[in-house]
Amino acid sequence: MRATTIHAPFDMRVEEVPDAKLQEPTDVVVRVVLACVCGSDLWAYRGESQRQPGQRIGHEFLGVVEEAGSGVSGFAPGDLVVAPFVWSDGTCAYCAEGLQTSCPQGGFWGSPGSDGGQGQAVRVPFAEGTLVKLPADAASDERLLTALLALSDVLGTGHHAAIGAGVTAGSTVAVVGDGAVGLCGVLAAKRLGAERIIALGRHQVRTDIARTFGATDVVAVRGEEAVAAVRELTGGQGAQAVIEAVGTEQSMRTAVGITRDGGAIGYVGVPHGSGTGLDLGVMFDRNIALRGGVAPVRAYIPELLPDVLDGTIDPSPVFDLTVGLEDVPRGYRAMDERTALKVLVRP
Amino acid sequence: MRATTIHAPFDMRVEEVPDAKLQEPTDVVVRVVLACVCGSDLWAYRGESQRQPGQRIGHEFLGVVEEAGSGVSGFAPGDLVVAPFVWSDGTCAYCAEGLQTSCPQGGFWGSPGSDGGQGQAVRVPFAEGTLVKLPADAASDERLLTALLALSDVLGTGHHAAIGAGVTAGSTVAVVGDGAVGLCGVLAAKRLGAERIIALGRHQVRTDIARTFGATDVVAVRGEEAVAAVRELTGGQGAQAVIEAVGTEQSMRTAVGITRDGGAIGYVGVPHGSGTGLDLGVMFDRNIALRGGVAPVRAYIPELLPDVLDGTIDPSPVFDLTVGLEDVPRGYRAMDERTALKVLVRP
Incomplete structure (x- = not known):
């Protein structure tokens, strides 16, 4: 089959790899219908995260079950399914608590020895703990x-x-980062009832989407200027709830600066950089909490799915460029050069 | 009147200072009955926090109202009162929310221009927002x-x-720090219904108090050894709730190491050191939250007071040395040399 591989920074290829196939009775094989490129894939693309030469890549996909292992009763060939970006066994204490990202048997698509989402098919371990079925007519x-x-x-x-x-009903929220995750943070905050949502971003195409998603204000400057602007919009105090969706020192510093005393930063940008950007002395004096990390999206799909199906929320505008599988390298270039926000892949 | 002053690191004096007196209609003057020395006073004592030469010190006291300003209706001379370690106006949005430490009109006892608790009397600004009355017979x-x-x-x-x-009913809690705050963390966790409380500390006198306060386990090693020991006690996973009551890089690193995935660190040790001790990459991967900071104790007194009055909780064992006002410098030496846990001052 064909799949995307990464050989070195900026060296993405689409090549022949061994077909995805069942290895364990709890596996299924999914033929990928849609995949995409993630902002976090760019860390590997740019060489800031290490990868083995030839490693697969891509951790977001939905598709159709092609084959199901003998131990799988919940899925059958032909089922339309979506996969969260980690697989998980569905039976451990962490999975039961909704923290599937800490499942001891879990793993990331594209890690050595596993298939990546940016390919024709994926072997899915622990299918019943991992996949979620979608209505057939969505296809x-x-x-x-x-x-x-x-x-x-x-x-x-x-x-x-x-x-x-x-974020709860009535919250004032500020969102640092105008990538797809930041924009989805706006959408999620709106869905949770936030009254005021301040989106920080300097790319109008993106902040226009933020407004569509529910942002009430846009701050189009960075750093200290952004801190001053958010404070001015919030009576000098900052936002009670701040979403950090970048992961750099500067973005974290901005997040601390715009959080109201007693508020919280929800951080989901994969941390990068030599330091944390957290001024713990400031956070201490102002009782600012930090919560977040790698998202257990498997836990959230059952709650979010109905709202996507009935159109209450529509995150589809974050995808602004579509490529075929053979064109995935062009998709990376477009995201790296910021000419695309998020690239959809149709294998 | 007599009060404690700090002139330089390790140079504590008890000397004549201007009498505490009313300055604003919302003030009262409190004659100090009991005060004490805080672990955080030691940062100033050791020169790790700057003070102006001759600055007052001491931020914990209870006493008797001597005089009340014309705008004070809630307190009268003779009332027994306790003061939280910051004053606050009691009327702003932060005070209303229970975050009195962020009150724009608030301040710390012993800051330049204000009286400190380690003296004969204290002018209390915003008395009605700050003080809490105690039953007269407690005296x-x-x-x-x-x-x-x-x-x-x-x-x-x-x-x-x-x-x-x-911490909630049934929690597994680990407490980093065997000073008075760490021990009170044990007591508070027990009061909130924690089922298992692991106290980290190497001073048996202190860990014995921890056991009295509700600790079910004691870990008497530090650093990586402590992390291994707590993990062994918790099925390899760590504690869901971790109290950090020291404030050094090492203690924070230990706290991260012993927190279960998806758990939280409640930190109240004033942050010191060149870095934070927070490995944000680890916290991200494991969804560990960080919450806390300078405690708005004024908000908690109404809830905790009844339990202290009826003996449900008794934090008094954290005080293990009593000195008169003239002997405060000896009290600092004893705490600095760790021959005393927490020093009570009777002016």
Whole structure:
């Protein structure tokens, strides 16, 4: 089969790899219908996260079950399914608590020895703990299918950030980061009843989407200027709930600066950089909490899915470029150069 | 009047200072009956926090109202009162929310221009927002009065840490730090229904108090050894709720190491050191939350006071040395040399 591999920074290839096939009775094989490129894939693309030469990549996909292992009763060939960005056994204490990202048997698509989402098919371990079935008729609705793909990562990750930030009905929320996750953070905050949502971002195409998703204000400057602007919008105090969806020192510093005393930062940007950007002395004096991390999106799909299906929320606008599988390298370039927000892949 | 002053590191004096007196209609003057020395006073004593030469010190006290300003209706001369370690106006949004430490008109006892608790009397600004009345008959009960003094800081701070760590009925809790705040963290966790409380500390006198306060296990090693020991006690996973009551890089690193995935660190140790001790990458991967900061103890006194009065909790054992006002410098030496856990001052 064909799949995307990464050989070195900026060296993405689409090549022949061994066919995905059942290895354990709890596996299924999914033929990928839609996949996409994640902002976190760019860390590998740019060489800031290490990968083995030839390693697979891509951790977001939905597709159709092609074959199911003998121990799988919940899925059958032909089922339309979405996969969260980690697999998990569905039976351990962490899975039971909804923290599937800490499942001892869990793992990330594209890690050595596993298939990646940016390919024709994927072997899914622990299918019953991992996959979620989608209505069959969604397959014929392009817009809906695209929206459902967001359940594999960015929508659940935005939701995790909103939960971490403590967003509830009536909240004032600020969102640092105008990538797909930040935008989904806006959407998630709106869904949770936030009254005021301040989106920080300097790319109008993106902040326009933020407004569509529910942002009431846009702050188009960075750093200290952004802190001053958010404070001015919030009576000098900052936002009670802050979503951090970038992961750099500067973005974290901005997040601390715009959080109201006693508030919380929900952080989902994978931490990068030499330091943390956290001024713990400031956080201490102002009782600012930090909550978040890698999102257990598997736990959130059952809650978010109905709202995507009935159109209450529609994350599909975060996808603004579609490529075929052979064109995935072009998709990476477009995201790296910021000419695309998030790239959809149709194998 | 006589009061304690700090002139340089290790140079504590008790000397004549201007009498405490009313300056604003909302003030009262309190004659100090009991005060004490805080672990955080040692940062100033050791020169790790800067003070102006001759600055007052001491932020924990209870006493008797001597004089009340014309705008004060809630307190009258003769009232027995306890003061939290910051004053606050009681009328702003932060005070209304129970985050009095962020009151824009608030301040710390002993800051330049204000009286400190380690003296004969204190001018209390915003008396009605700051002080809490105690039953008059408590004055004649030495043990109870000592226990009530803990409401001014260490008990409320331990409670804040427990709340930050997310302690609830049935929790498994680990407490980093065997000072008075850490021990009060044990007491607070027990009061909130924790089932298992693991106290980390290497001083048996202190860990014996921890056991009295409700600790079910004691880990008497540090660093990586402590992390291994707590993990062994918790089925390899760590504690869901961790109280950090030291504030050094090492203690924070230990706290991260012993927290279960998805758990929280409630931190109340004033942050010191060149870095934070927070490995944000680890916290991200494991969804560990960080909550806490300077404790709004004023908010907690109404909840904790009844339990202290009826003996449900008794923090008085954290005080193990009593000195008169003239002997305060000896008290600092004893705490600095760790021959005393927490020093009570009787002016």
